[in-house]
Amino acid sequence: MSSARFWLASLAITAILLVLTRWQIENGYFYFAAYVVLQSVVLATAWNILGGYTGYINFGVGAFFAFGAYSSVVLHKLTTVPLPVMIAAGGLVSGLLGFLMGCLTLRLKGVFFAIATLALAIVAQTLIVNWAFVGGSRGIYIIRPQHAPLAGGYVQYLYSLMLVLSWLSIAIARTIERSHLGLGLAAIRDDEQAAEASGVPTLRLRLLATTLSGALMGMAGAPFPYYVTYLDPTSSFSLAYAVNAVAMPLIGGMTSWIGPVIGALLLGTVQQVATVTISSALNLLIVGLLLIAFVIIAPNGIVGLFARRRVRRR
Amino acid sequence: MDVTLGLAANAIAAGLLLGGFYAAVTVGITISFGMLDIVNIAHPAFIVLGSFVAYTLNSRFGLDPVLVGIIAAPAFYLLGIAIYQLYYLAFERRGAESIQGLAFFFGLLFVGEVALILVFGVDYRFVSARYIGPSLHLGPIELPLRMLVPFIVSLLMVAVLQLFLGRSFIGHAILAVSQDRLALQLMAANPTRIKRIAFGISIATASVAGALLIIIQPVVPSVGRDYIGRIFAICVLGGMTSFPGMVAGALLIGVVESLTATFYGPSWAPAVAFGFLLLALAVRPSGILGR
Amino acid sequence: MIAAAAAPLLAVTGLGKQFGGFVALDGIDLEIAEGERLGLIGPNGSGKSTLVNCLCGTLRHDRGEIRFAGRRLDGVPAHQRTRRGLARSFQLPRPFGTMSLVDNLRIPLLYAANARPGMHLGDAAIEQHCLALLGAVGLADRARRRPRELTQVEMRKLELARAVASGPRLLFADEAMAGLSTAEVEEILAVLLRLNESGITIVLIEHIMRAVMSFSTRLVVLVAGRKIADGMPQEVMRNPEVERAYLGE
Numbered sequence: 001m002s003s004a005r006f007w008l009a010s011l012a013i014t015a016i017l018l019v020l021t022r023w024q025i026e027n028g029y030f031y032f033a034a035y036v037v038l039q040s041v042v043l044a045t046a047w048n049i050l051g052g053y054t055g056y057i058n059f060g061v062g063a064f065f066a067f068g069a070y071s072s073v074v075l076h077k078l079t080t081v082p083l084p085v086m087i088a089a090g091g092l093v094s095g096l097l098g099f100l101m102g103c104l105t106l107r108l109k110g111v112f113f114a115i116a117t118l119a120l121a122i123v124a125q126t127l128i129v130n131w132a133f134v135g136g137s138r139g140i141y142i143i144r145p146q147h148a149p150l151a152g153g154y155v156q157y158l159y160s161l162m163l164v165l166s167w168l169s170i171a172i173a174r175t176i177e178r179s180h181l182g183l184g185l186a187a188i189r190d191d192e193q194a195a196e197a198s199g200v201p202t203l204r205l206r207l208l209a210t211t212l213s214g215a216l217m218g219m220a221g222a223p224f225p226y227y228v229t230y231l232d233p234t235s236s237f238s239l240a241y242a243v244n245a246v247a248m249p250l251i252g253g254m255t256s257w258i259g260p261v262i263g264a265l266l267l268g269t270v271q272q273v274a275t276v277t278i279s280s281a282l283n284l285l286i287v288g289l290l291l292i293a294f295v296i297i298a299p300n301g302i303v304g305l306f307a308r309r310r311v312r313r314r
Numbered sequence: 315m316d317v318t319l320g321l322a323a324n325a326i327a328a329g330l331l332l333g334g335f336y337a338a339v340t341v342g343i344t345i346s347f348g349m350l351d352i353v354n355i356a357h358p359a360f361i362v363l364g365s366f367v368a369y370t371l372n373s374r375f376g377l378d379p380v381l382v383g384i385i386a387a388p389a390f391y392l393l394g395i396a397i398y399q400l401y402y403l404a405f406e407r408r409g410a411e412s413i414q415g416l417a418f419f420f421g422l423l424f425v426g427e428v429a430l431i432l433v434f435g436v437d438y439r440f441v442s443a444r445y446i447g448p449s450l451h452l453g454p455i456e457l458p459l460r461m462l463v464p465f466i467v468s469l470l471m472v473a474v475l476q477l478f479l480g481r482s483f484i485g486h487a488i489l490a491v492s493q494d495r496l497a498l499q500l501m502a503a504n505p506t507r508i509k510r511i512a513f514g515i516s517i518a519t520a521s522v523a524g525a526l527l528i529i530i531q532p533v534v535p536s537v538g539r540d541y542i543g544r545i546f547a548i549c550v551l552g553g554m555t556s557f558p559g560m561v562a563g564a565l566l567i568g569v570v571e572s573l574t575a576t577f578y579g580p581s582w583a584p585a586v587a588f589g590f591l592l593l594a595l596a597v598r599p600s601g602i603l604g605r
Numbered sequence: 606m607i608a609a610a611a612a613p614l615l616a617v618t619g620l621g622k623q624f625g626g627f628v629a630l631d632g633i634d635l636e637i638a639e640g641e642r643l644g645l646i647g648p649n650g651s652g653k654s655t656l657v658n659c660l661c662g663t664l665r666h667d668r669g670e671i672r673f674a675g676r677r678l679d680g681v682p683a684h685q686r687t688r689r690g691l692a693r694s695f696q697l698p699r700p701f702g703t704m705s706l707v708d709n710l711r712i713p714l715l716y717a718a719n720a721r722p723g724m725h726l727g728d729a730a731i732e733q734h735c736l737a738l739l740g741a742v743g744l745a746d747r748a749r750r751r752p753r754e755l756t757q758v759e760m761r762k763l764e765l766a767r768a769v770a771s772g773p774r775l776l777f778a779d780e781a782m783a784g785l786s787t788a789e790v791e792e793i794l795a796v797l798l799r800l801n802e803s804g805i806t807i808v809l810i811e812h813i814m815r816a817v818m819s820f821s822t823r824l825v826v827l828v829a830g831r832k833i834a835d836g837m838p839q840e841v842m843r844n845p846e847v848e849r850a851y852l853g854e
Contacts, residue, residue, distance in 0.1 A: 057413060059420075108595055110412055111353050115546045116595050119588040122543050126585030137581060180715050183704075187712050190701035197661060197695075199687040199717025199771050239539050243424050250417055255703065285428035291421035295414050296404040 006174065014167040018160055031159040033276075035227060037268035038162040039220050043241065044248035044260035045169040046216030051246070052254030053182060054209045055189030057114040060101070060121030061245040064094040064214045066236040067124065068221025073134045073231060076142060082149070083161060083223055090222030091215040097124070098214020102207040109192070125237040139232030142225040158223050169216050173257040176212075185209060186255075240284060247291040253303025262302055320454045325576035326569055331461040333568020335530060337561045338468035338523040339541060340548040341475060342516035347546070348554040349492035350509050352401065353412060356419040357545060358538030359426030360390065360517050364524020365533040366434055372441040379441045380467055383525025387518040394517025397422075398510045406506075423538070430535035438532035446529060464526035469561070471522055475515070476557045488512045492555060540584070547591035566590075612675060614639040614775055614806055615660070615691075620669035622652075622659055629655040631830040632669070637775065637808065642801050644821030644838065645810045648850060651827040653810050654696065657777050661693045662686045674774065687717045692773035696780045698760040700752035706763060707748045710735040710770040717771035735770065742766045742796055758789040765796060775806045782813055790816055818842070826850065 021030070043061060050056050068090030075086050105116045129137045148157035176182045184205050187195035196202045225231045244267065252263025267290065271283040298305055339361060346354045367386050368379040377385075405415045445459035479485035487508045527533060548567055552560030570590065571583040613636040620633040629652050637643055647653050658664040660671060662683030671678040678686055692713075701709050714734060719726050726734065739745045742762040747754065752763060761781050768776055778797060782790045794816055801807050811817045817824070817838075824841040826834040828850045834841045841847055 055413070057416060104592055104596055111347075111416060112550070112595060114416060115543070115550070116592060118543045119547065119591045119595075122588045123585045123592070126582060129581050130579075183708065183712055184716060186704060186708075187701050190703055191699045193663065194695065194699040194701065195712070196683045197663065197687060197693055198713035198767065199684050199715075199720060200712060201682075201684050201716070203682075240424075243420060246417055246420060281428055281431050284424045285432070288421040288424035288428065292418055292425065295417045295421065296400075299414050 031155045033272040040268040041166045041264040042169045042220040044264040047245035048249040048260045050213040054185040060117035061242040062237040063121035063124040064217035065221035068218030069224040087222040091219040094218020095215030098211040102210035253301030259303045329569030329572030331465045333565035334465035336564035340545045342519040345516040356422040358541040360520035361524040362538040364521040365528040368525040369439045379525040383522040387521040390521040391514040391518040394514035398513035440532040616672040642822045643808045644817040644824045647827035652830040690774035692768040693777040694764040694768040698764040713771035
């Protein structure tokens with residue numbers, strides 16, 4: 001798909017979805033569920049920039065998500081800014097965290113990198129737990145504003161924002177994928193030492209990837225306090241975000257922007273259905289089983305299953 | 315001054331006891347990850363499974379939890395063998411990158427946790443035994459028996475394993491595999507069989523470690539998540555393959571956590587241990603070279 | 606012929622490297638003139654690969670100085686050295702497995718050659734250049750395929766092509782012919798000769814004596830981390846120390 005066609009199609013789809021759903025769908029629950037699914041699209045896409053494109057597995061997804069959420073809490077308590085500004089702030093804060101993580105892990109690869117991300121997430125969580133201003137371990141209640149900027153309820157507004165954010169993250173991922181940066185990241189993924197010998201500034205690109213990936217995850221977390229209205233460290237830093245962020249690109253396909261989207265839409269919807277029909281504990285079971293099944297049977301994901309037919313052209 | 319010293323002394327003592335227990339938790343990972351390069355990030359799930367097995371047999375039949383841990387170990391050994399077989403067929407034989415193995419075990423971690431939730435629910439479970447409650451007093455230092463017993467059992471288990479690795483034929487074979495796979499193949503020994511046995515042993519240790527865990531604290535299925543980082547932290551700090559190093563690392567982290575909890579509050583304890591790990595990974599060569 | 610009076614392209618003084626207690630390189634002095642074909646030989650474990658790794662930046666040397674085209678290389682990261690014109694091919698080919706052959710070459714072209722001041726090739730020019738390089742090693746017909754479809758000798762050629770794509774002035778060919786048949790060795794030698802004729806200085810690290818002798822204009826022998834001989838190939842091979850070093854082989 002050429003770039004021009006992608007931009008047109010994706011913008012059109014996003015706009016149509018936005019207008020159509022808000023105009024046609026009355027059921028409030030749809031927006032609650034759709035928000036979560038779209039949030040996972042952003043998280044999966046963001047994760048994949050570092051995971052699928054660059055080959056570095058980040059288990060600390062919860063930390064980046066939560067830092068975005070808590071930066072909104074801080075802003076909410078100090079002043080009044082529109083949510084899009086909070087989203088930008090969340091991106092900045094988690095981007096910084098990503099940069100920091102990149103710096104701390106410059107000499108690490110593979111499994112040791114993954115373990116370090118876990119350690120960093122725990123340190124980050126401990127900092128928030130001990131910060132009384134944002135509620136500490138007891139959590140904090142966030143009251144939604146009375147009126148939403150667009151017509152309709154506040155949850156519809158959140159849904160709209162997350163839809164736009166999904167489009168943004170997909171657009172960024174695709175742009176990276178097709179750029180020189182994407183080629184450099186792929187080289188790092190395939191063989192970092194050979195990449196370095198070929199002139200790729202591997203450390204610099206790694207920092208770029210961790211920062212960008214972190215920033216997007218922070219942006220996904222920024223509206224969360226208003227969605228959930230009660231924010232606490234245990235649930236916002238949950239490892240469940242990590243397992244989803246790993247499973248969705250793996251199931252969808254890690255080498256392309258389409259993979260995380262497919263994986264997130266599929267897995268996200270399944271989990272929402274399961275929550276309603278059976279129980280929410282089953283969610284993680286489904287994710288875990290699908291992750292195991294796909295990594296054994298189809299490690300290149302759904303996209304990989306179809307890619308064998310088509311010859312990829314650049 | 316006296317109060318602080320007394321407090322510190324007790325914190326250190328508690329930390330040492332805790333650290334001893336951490337050794338039991340980590341020895342399995344030292345074998346599977348440190349020696350065999352298998353990133354079994356699901357190890358805590360097996361430990362929690364061990365805790366629930368101990369809970370079930372303790373509450374149902376009144377059996378001593380440590381006894382349960384030991385009796386159940388062979389079953390865990392078989393479970394470990396089965397899982398390694400799957401892991402080998404799906405990944406090692408294909409020469410797949412460690413990313414896939416990591417994802418496999420990550421998924422297993424969650425499957426294990428949720429399976430336990432479905433069976434046992436989300437209530438805290440605990441065991442009862444004669445040594446849960448009373449404490450030993452050494453001057454100003456109080457040593458709760460519910461921590462002292464796991465400390466002793468844990469170190470015993472590590473010592474037994476160390477002897478096994480150093481004296482027995484299979485133990486030597488495991489050490490050989492961990493050091494040089496190629497050499498072993500050239501000697502016509504089958505590394506896969508050795509790795510299978512070793513992995514089985516590592517899961518068997520989880521049975522005992524789980525029993526010890528539920529003696530020390532009440533257990534809920536999600537408690538495994540607290541231990542993922544800890545066990546890898548201790549394994550790396552201990553130099554990956556060395557048991558004495560691992561014990562030293564475990565004691566260190568136990569003491570650091572305990573001191574932090576005593577003087578700064580329990581909510582700070584996790585961060586300090588992992589701050590250690592991050593520094594260790596940033597500086598130590600064994601963290602840098604990677605596998 | 607080679608201008609002996611000009612400053613050396615690569616000047617190594619007192620290079621030392623040790624791993625723990627093991628001394629891999631013990632004070633190496635070496636000069637390479639532009640346009641040379643240098644053969645670097647020595648028994649296994651003599652430090653040849655360590656030397657290459659230190660010169661290319663994969664490893665950090667402990668002591669000594671490296672100057673390339675007059676500028677110091679000490680502390681300069683590997684990717685920067687490649688940008689300055691130092692390239693290497695790996696002993697065991699390490700292609701980028703998930704990419705096409707063209708993309709394999711595109712990377713060094715983009716990140717090394719095109720990153721130099723004054724260079725700015727457009728995408729179309731880069732693509733053409735990659736295809737031309739593939740053509741030079743006979744792989745143009747498989748430009749869009751993946752490396753795993755290549756034979757051993759083809760992978761070696763890809764490895765060389767990738768090193769050349771970075772536009773180097775000096776190329777280290779690290780055991781590019783190990784395990785190949787006689788005919789295949791000749792193929793690789795021909796490629797290297799063509800590269801040298803186009804202006805690239807080549808250091809050939811090799812065990813296949815026949816190839817080294819026929820290719821090199823100068824020979825350097827490394828034994829146990831020390832340089833024991835440096836000169837015209839025929840003279841070096843007559844050196845009694847060199848003979849002794851190879852009696853054990």
